[in-house]
Amino acid sequence: xxxxxxxxxxxxxxxxxxxxxxxxxxxxxxxxxxxxxxxxxxxxxxxxxxxxxxxxxxxxxxxxxxxxxxxxxxxxxxxxxxxxxxxxxxxxxxxxxxxxxxxxxxxxxxxxxxxxxxxxxxxxxxxxxxxxxxxxxxxxxxxxxxxxxxxxxxxxxxxxxxxxxxxxxxxxxxxxxxxxxxxxxxxxxxxxxxxxxxxxxxxxx
Numbered sequence: 001x002x003x004x005x006x007x008x009x010x011x012x013x014x015x016x017x018x019x020x021x022x023x024x025x026x027x028x029x030x031x032x033x034x035x036x037x038x039x040x041x042x043x044x045x046x047x048x049x050x051x052x053x054x055x056x057x058x059x060x061x062x063x064x065x066x067x068x069x070x071x072x073x074x075x076x077x078x079x080x081x082x083x084x085x086x087x088x089x090x091x092x093x094x095x096x097x098x099x100x101x102x103x104x105x106x107x108x109x110x111x112x113x114x115x116x117x118x119x120x121x122x123x124x125x126x127x128x129x130x131x132x133x134x135x136x137x138x139x140x141x142x143x144x145x146x147x148x149x150x151x152x153x154x155x156x157x158x159x160x161x162x163x164x165x166x167x168x169x170x171x172x173x174x175x176x177x178x179x180x181x182x183x184x185x186x187x188x189x190x191x192x193x194x195x196x197x198x199x200x201x202x203x204x205x
């Protein structure tokens with residue numbers, strides 16, 4: 001498959017959750033209230049957060065998948081997946097601010113104190129912000145070796161996402177724990193690939 005067609009495919013696939021959400025909101029406006037459950041606002045916040053996490057996992061999975069399968073072309077799409085991670089994380093933050101917090105900015109500090117999971121989520125978004133801003137080839141040239149070191153912050157951002165999700169466990173613990181295990185597994189694969197025995201294999205990256 002040509003590179004341009006692959007990029008379009010990844011772009012469209014990453015947009016599909018947003019398209020689904022938009023059509024659901026439009027249908028709700030026309031009276032189909034059961035599409036997103038009894039609390040559509042909370043459902044939208046959860047949906048956008050889940051997809052930010054899904055795309056973060058996909059971004060982390062690119063390097064291990066490329067190394068273990070030999071599909072080097074996967075690396076060409078890592079940047080786009082990372083940008084979509086930030087995009088959905090920003091939608092998640094906006095949805096929370098608009099639909100749950102209702103733009104009551106004075107309550108933000110109180111919310112961060114009373115709800116620690118918000119602190120971890122905000123920290124993760126703040127880490128992703130400079131990564132998104134410096135994702136261009138121009139910034140890569142300016143920062144040189146520092147660019148790669150900066151973008152390794154995606155790993156603690158993913159860990160913070162996992163903590164953000166775990167701290168929201170109420171009754172169903174399966175999904176938060178499952179996502180956390182996936183994060184740990186992907187970070188573990190990254191750590192294993194950096195062991196001295198793997199240096200020769202990584203030299204081609």
